[in-house]
Amino acid sequence: MEERLLLFTVRGEGYAFELQEVAEVMEPSESYPIPKAPVHFVGLINFHGALTALVDLGLYLGKGRQARSQGKFLVLDPRLAGLALWVDGVESVVPASTILARSAGDGALCTERLETAQGNYRLVKVETLLQALEQGLAGAA
Amino acid sequence: MATTVMVVDDSLFMRKMLRDLLEEQGYQVIAEAADGNEAVARFREKAPELVTLDIVMPNKNGLEALGEIMALDPAARVVMCSAVGQESMAQEASLAGAKAFILKPFNPEHVVQVLRDVCGG
């Protein structure tokens, strides 16, 4: 099957994940604080019985805190991670063939810049994001 | 009626393989044993028509078990299983009443042929 992308926004800016790396888009639900975790780790949520860390992606990217009970939780595939991302909202799912142009990313989280008819999006690989988050945790204690 | 067989080998792996092979060929495996003592006890209990008997086993080896089985039933049809390099033991077994030999590792066609010969004869 053709690769598809999930387009979403964080504080008004466009981002994209490969659709296969996302398990579910959830309405905000209750979360419980995680001891000693950096502030962007909002808490733990229960995703069908799996303990899942909720990260405020905007806060992590230095764009300020998400307003309470707004936005959406993007839960990543549990086989890849126990991680959900708090974002503004999901815009659409598009086939990769609709990408008009691709250019190099910023060398950090964003691996590629995607140009579409709806605007520009930064493609984020889950593995890259996980490694960056893990690096921030190892030094937390 | 399917021929009834007892498979004797100290290795579970070997027993399982031989059992599968025999059952595929229509034999009925009614007993297994993992050493010589057990082989003799099960033979007495189940009186299988055919026995495949490994030589190198703990407690009582295949040759000793063969002797006791032949004493229980001089008409017993016992096929020894032996590895390459144990030809001298094979000869000893033949004198003690074993009907045939199969070599390990098993060659399925060869096993089938040997057993058919033993049962036909």
Next chain:
Amino acid sequence: MDMSQYRSLFLSEAREYLRTINETVVGLEETPEDRSGIDTLFRGAHSLKGMAASMEYGDIVEVAHRMEDLMLRVRDMGLVFDSGVADLLLEGSDLIERMMVDLEADREPRTPAGDLPDRLAGYTPPPPPPRKAADPAPAASAAEPAPAQATPSAASVPAVEPAVPSTPPPTPVEPERTKELEVTSVRVKTELLDHLANLTGELITNKNRLLSINRDLASPQLGEAVGETAKLLRALHDEVMKVRLMPFEAIVDRFQRSVRALAKKSGKELHFEIVGREIGLDRSILESLVDPINHMLRNAVDHGMEESAERVAAGKPARGVVKLSVARDRDRVLVTVSDDGRGMVPERMIASAIRKGLISPDEASQLSPRQALMLSCIPGFSTAREVTDVSGRGVGMDAVNASIQKLGGTLAIESEPGKGTRFTLALPMTIAIIHALVVQCGPIKGAVPVTAVLRTVELRRHQMTRVGNRSVFNLDGEALPLLSLNRALGLPLGRFPDGIVPLFVTEAKGRRVGIVVDRLLGQHELFIKPLGRPLSKLPGLGGGAVLGDGELITLLDVADLL
């Protein structure tokens, strides 16, 4: 014939043979003429060869074949089973194990047989040293093979000096294959067992939820039904956990190997004894115990045990004893490593800790002898030449202590100068479903395994005193430092308007300490789940659980947090 269906059976049975071979080799070094041991080795190599040939694993056939030939020379051609033969067989067994790991991972063998087959085939014993008159006859040589003994059993390590004749070790026990013939037992995959344990855990979480709902409803019928369910779940849990238990036996051959190697290297004369091989432990705990136990054994051999001359001068038998024993104590497992060596002197431990700048002389004066011994578990106490890497968690006794605490267990040290030392690990039987003390610190609820909690105390302010800049309180005549869990979690300190300070006592960095929390919320039965990426990288957390009311809490690794 499609052989791939037999692969997992091949691997598991081949490993049983390798284990038997390893244990028998070690046993035979004590009584090199034990016929039944020699037969067992010959048969083991022979069976491995035959099985591998059926699977067409040529490399394994080659090694096993040479091992078989070498044992044939021992059995029929008068070759003496000496340490050269033992080394080669152990090397062969290791090589086959590595080859099987490659097979299991479906990859090309990365471990070539090298020259081992040639060395097995061409082995010639070194010329015998001039025989001393005092040489004892090999023990139990011509004796009837002893019946397989029940534990305690012993396996000895080769002595450098001629050994004092000792009681013969038991005949190596054949793996009980006959059992598998019974139709009443089946082999199941370990993933299935994990799955069963998980389902049981989810059911327990759900039962807690029902209990919590009925707190509002207060329905006697529902209460009764839930109570009955709880009873059934406890029975189910016990049964499932029993299935996951593996005998300690499964890992002992590694210890025999390592003690043997250590004794050989240090040239010390000792007897290694293992008690409680049949005791069952959860598979996951068993695996995490290998490194800590190895480290404690190493400590015992390298540091605890004296040279023979020193022992004799002290009026002790020339040959020391190192003992590894496992026992059940209700829902805990006790693992002890003891030696009859020189023991530890508390005053010397204290002096050393002060010299290394780990404690102040002021603090030192507060230490009880028990606390002084636990100084060996402070990071930085062990010096580089005394340490080994323990599962990548660092080095030394502090790493042992940390990994035991990770499992929800505790470590205790007892020692008497001149008499010996004993390390005791107390561990929960299982780790997935545990009893935990739930505590509150600010907005955070956390769980601490009860196995790591020595007791809970509600302290009145006047019971606290200050030593230097630290708060301490007196427990059973020992001054314990008070630490705040709030502070460790980076939270504002709790206030205790009614003057009562709740705390629990635990062992951290080798010392008993009081951990102050905002509230003690009682004991809960929890199903601990892993946190997955990225949170598994956060130090101080050992998983999480769902409480009855749906709240999520984390399992705190207190020692790691402090």
